[in-house]
Every structure is written in structure tokens, then in C-alpha cells.
Amino acid sequence: MNVAAPCRTAGEDAGLAALRQDLADAFRICHMLGWSESVGNHFSAAVSEDGKRFLLNPRWQHFATIRACDLLLLDSDDTGVLDRPGAPDASAWCVHGTMHRKLPEARVILHAHSPYATALACLADPALVPIDNNTARFHGRTAYDLDFGGIADAEEEGERLAAALGDKSVLVMGNHGVTIVGDTVAAAFEDLYFFEKAAQTLILARSSGQPLAVLPDAVAQNTADGWEAYRGMAERHFAFLRAQLPKLPGCGTQF
Numbered sequence: 001m002n003v004a005a006p007c008r009t010a011g012e013d014a015g016l017a018a019l020r021q022d023l024a025d026a027f028r029i030c031h032m033l034g035w036s037e038s039v040g041n042h043f044s045a046a047v048s049e050d051g052k053r054f055l056l057n058p059r060w061q062h063f064a065t066i067r068a069c070d071l072l073l074l075d076s077d078d079t080g081v082l083d084r085p086g087a088p089d090a091s092a093w094c095v096h097g098t099m100h101r102k103l104p105e106a107r108v109i110l111h112a113h114s115p116y117a118t119a120l121a122c123l124a125d126p127a128l129v130p131i132d133n134n135t136a137r138f139h140g141r142t143a144y145d146l147d148f149g150g151i152a153d154a155e156e157e158g159e160r161l162a163a164a165l166g167d168k169s170v171l172v173m174g175n176h177g178v179t180i181v182g183d184t185v186a187a188a189f190e191d192l193y194f195f196e197k198a199a200q201t202l203i204l205a206r207s208s209g210q211p212l213a214v215l216p217d218a219v220a221q222n223t224a225d226g227w228e229a230y231r232g233m234a235e236r237h238f239a240f241l242r243a244q245l246p247k248l249p250g251c252g253t254q255f
């Protein structure tokens with residue numbers, strides 16, 4: 001008689017199960033919105049307080065197919081992880097592992113090459129100029145890394161990106177894409193959503209060739225502060241988006 005192997009998530013607590021489900025749904029929503037990149041790009045979520053244990057998508061698994069139980073639970077102190085079967089993508093391991101360790105308060109890290117955020121990142125001056133509600137949402141919250149050096153698989157890259165991000169929640173990566181950090185998957189995803197919209201608005205406004213009506217700093221800051229009252233939108237929006245996802249086959253667990 002064949003006995004199915006236990007799911008890798010067997011024995012995990014309800015909090016971790018919920019985090020797995022949220023992160024898995026974020027991948028699929030990202031694809032649904034047209035922002036996946038072949039079988040690349042990576043999202044991660046810290047599991048331990050110190051950020052050393054974290055969830056990450058498996059190497060080269062398409063975003064559209066990722067289930068909660070597919071996510072890898074990794075420990076950045078585990079020096080042999082890249083030598084074992086089922087190893088994560090080396091670049092993701094280096095960058096996300098180092099960023100979670102350096103920035104334990106960054107509970108969720110989403111890295112994407114969404115079209116407008118990437119187009120913005122490819123401008124000589126990729127500053128997200130405040131010109132409306134959505135661009136001003138990120139006023140004072142955005143950092144820039146303009147030292148693109150090709151595809152990174154070294155720990156130094158994670159350290160450089162963590163330093164560039166500092167206490168901000170968005171890192172525009174010049175000639176590359178965007179990385180967003182947040183307290184929860186829903187909060188980080190909402191920022192990814194609004195950053196893409198903000199970049200779209202700015203790119204379209206710039207493409208008109210007309211001068212931009214840039215908001216004064218005080219108005220931009222007031223607008224950014226005003227968004228605080230709307231933090232609850234993130235959970236509602238994420239719940240709506242996940243409800244639109246097609247069903248995936250489960251693996252015999254509670255997922």
C-alpha cells in the first residue's frame with residue numbers, strides 16, 4: 001500500500017500557515033495583474049523575530065502555480081542550503097536572506113519588475129515626483145539605489161540594498177525594478193499596487209512633454225500623512241483580489 005509522504009508543512013502552527021497562504025496568494029495576484037516575470041522574481045516573509053527564518057518562493061516555479069505548501073522555509077544561518085535538492089535561487093537566497101537578517105523589522109519583502117515601476121527605475125532621474133494622491137503616498141518613504149551591476153548572487157548585494165533602503169519602505173532599483181517592504185503581506189502588496197499606479201501616472205504625465213505640476217513638499221507630506229487613515233484598505237483590497245484567483249489543486253493539507 002502506498003502511503004503519501006507528509007506535507008512539508010505538517011506540524012506548523014496556525015500563524016505560519018496563515019502567512020504561507022497570504023504570501024502564496026500574493027504571488028498569484030501579482031501574476032493576475034500582469035506583473036510576473038517568466039519564472040523569476042521573489043517575495044519573502046520573515047517567520048522569526050530576528051528575520052533569520054523566512055519563507056521564499058521555490059526556484060523557477062511560476063507565480064501562477066505557487067501554493068502555500070510550496071513555499072520554502074529557510075534559515076539564513078544554514079550554510080548548506082544551496083547544496084541540497086530543492087535549493088532556492090541563489091540570487092534570492094543571497095538578497096532576501098541578507099535583507100531579512102539586516103532589517104528584521106521588514107517582515108515582508110516583495111521584489112518585482114512591474115512595467116511602470118521598472119520604466120521609472122530606468123529614467124536617469126527615477127525620483128517619484130509627487131504630482132497626485134498616489135505619487136505623494138510615497139513622499140519621504142522611498143529610497144533609491146542607482147548602482148545596478150547586473151544579476152546579483154552575492155551577499156554583498158543584499159547588504160548594499162539593505163543599506164540603501166534604510167528606514168524607508170520602498171527601494172527603487174535603478175535600471176532594474178522595485179522592492180517593497182511591509183509589516184504584513186497585504187500591506188506590502190498594497191504599496192506595490194499603489195507604487196505601480198503612481199509610477200504609471202508619472203510616466204504618462206512625463207510622456208505628454210508638458211511641465212509637471214509638482215506638489216510643494218508640505219502638501220506632499222500632508223498627503224502622505226493622510227494615507228495613514230486608510231491603512232485598512234490594504235486588507236480589504238487583498239481579500240478582494242484573492243477572491244478573484246482561480247482554484248489550484250491542494251496537496252492534501254488544510255490549504
Ligand SMILES: [Zn+2]
Nearest residue numbers: 111113176177
Ligand atoms: Zn529583479
